[in-house]
Amino acid sequence: MAAAEGAEEPGMDARELPPGRGREGGSPVAGSSPEGEEHPEPPQAAVSNGGDAEGAQELVELKVIWNKNKYEVTCGLDSTGAELKQRIHSLTGLPPAMQKVMFKGLLPEEKTLREIKVTNGAKIMVVGSTINDVLAVNTPKDAAQQEVKAEENKKEPLCRQKQHRKVLDKGKPDDVMPSVKGVQERLPTVPLSGMYNKSGGKVRLTFKLEQDQLWIGTKERTEKLPMASIKNVVSEPIEGHEDYHMMAFQLGPTEASYYWVYWVPTQYVDAIKDTVLGKWQYF
Numbered sequence: 656m657a658a659a660e661g662a663e664e665p666g667m668d669a670r671e672l673p674p675g676r677g678r679e680g681g682s683p684v685a686g687s688s689p690e691g692e693e694h695p696e697p698p699q700a701a702v703s704n705g706g707d708a709e710g711a712q713e714l715v716e717l718k719v720i721w722n723k724n725k726y727e728v729t730c731g732l733d734s735t736g737a738e739l740k741q742r743i744h745s746l747t748g749l750p751p752a753m754q755k756v757m758f759k760g761l762l763p764e765e766k767t768l769r770e771i772k773v774t775n776g777a778k779i780m781v782v783g784s785t786i787n788d789v790l791a792v793n794t795p796k797d798a799a800q801q802e803v804k805a806e807e808n809k810k811e812p813l814c815r816q817k818q819h820r821k822v823l824d825k826g827k828p829d830d831v832m833p834s835v836k837g838v839q840e841r842l843p844t845v846p847l848s849g850m851y852n853k854s855g856g857k858v859r860l861t862f863k864l865e866q867d868q869l870w871i872g873t874k875e876r877t878e879k880l881p882m883a884s885i886k887n888v889v890s891e892p893i894e895g896h897e898d899y900h901m902m903a904f905q906l907g908p909t910e911a912s913y914y915w916v917y918w919v920p921t922q923y924v925d926a927i928k929d930t931v932l933g934k935w936q937y938f
Contacts, residue, residue, distance in 0.1 A: 715773060721747055721781035728779075730768060737764040743781055755782040813891045814901060822855050822917050823893060823901070834898040834920035842926045846872070851917040858916055862930060869904070869931060871914065880906070888928045890919070900924050904931070 712731040717739075719726040726746050730739060739762070740751035756762040757780040758773060813819055831849035848859035852873065861870040869885065871878045887905040898921050903913035919927070 715768060715775050717777055717779050719743060719779045719781060732769040733767050735767050736762045749783050753783040812894055814894045822851050825855060827918055831918045832920050835922040836898040838922045839925050840922040842923060842930060850919060853915040882931050885931050888931050890924050
């Protein structure tokens, strides 16, 4: 007898059904779509390491070297130099403001690692000291400076030192200009004369204000010095003759460059210092 219309023939099972179909209008087989349409699988989400935003971007491994310590750091290539400094801060305790980060020169804070062509395994050099390190270094330094000052205060006066004693022992020159103790005067219109230099020879000082020069004259020659070339002027009263000073003009970076002049009348000392060092001028 013929099979009833629509009846399932014996021996037919799901393997003989048309591709993509289940029994009796069931749901499509997983992974297939009706009418032969294909739908791609949804893209796999980027993996984030602990919620860190860097997990979604291209990463680069760096070797950070600071104070003889080495750190392995993973950063996103699109991280900026400022962000790298923050990462270094978390590792070392070194504040970003005190960091000098070097990669082919000083690392710019505003640019990304990609822009400055940082590659995987690159070495990043960091220079800087923590606040605690700075305090630890400065405290002994301040103490040392105080000790030096205290030692200087204990030193004998300049006029007692051997190098000056040999000049001062000659006594006050007969033709030295008279002094006025306790008075400050402007520079005279004539040269200051009758004084000694370090070798014991006679010396005179002429202040050429219109040329901004100091002329130091001896019997042999006259040195014409621009005021701006004189680094400093120091003086000290001569013991037993406080109305006269010994004075030095610093012509170079060290004390070896001092040009010493002895028996400078005290009333002109301040005027000489102010004129040479440019505090005010006399016309």
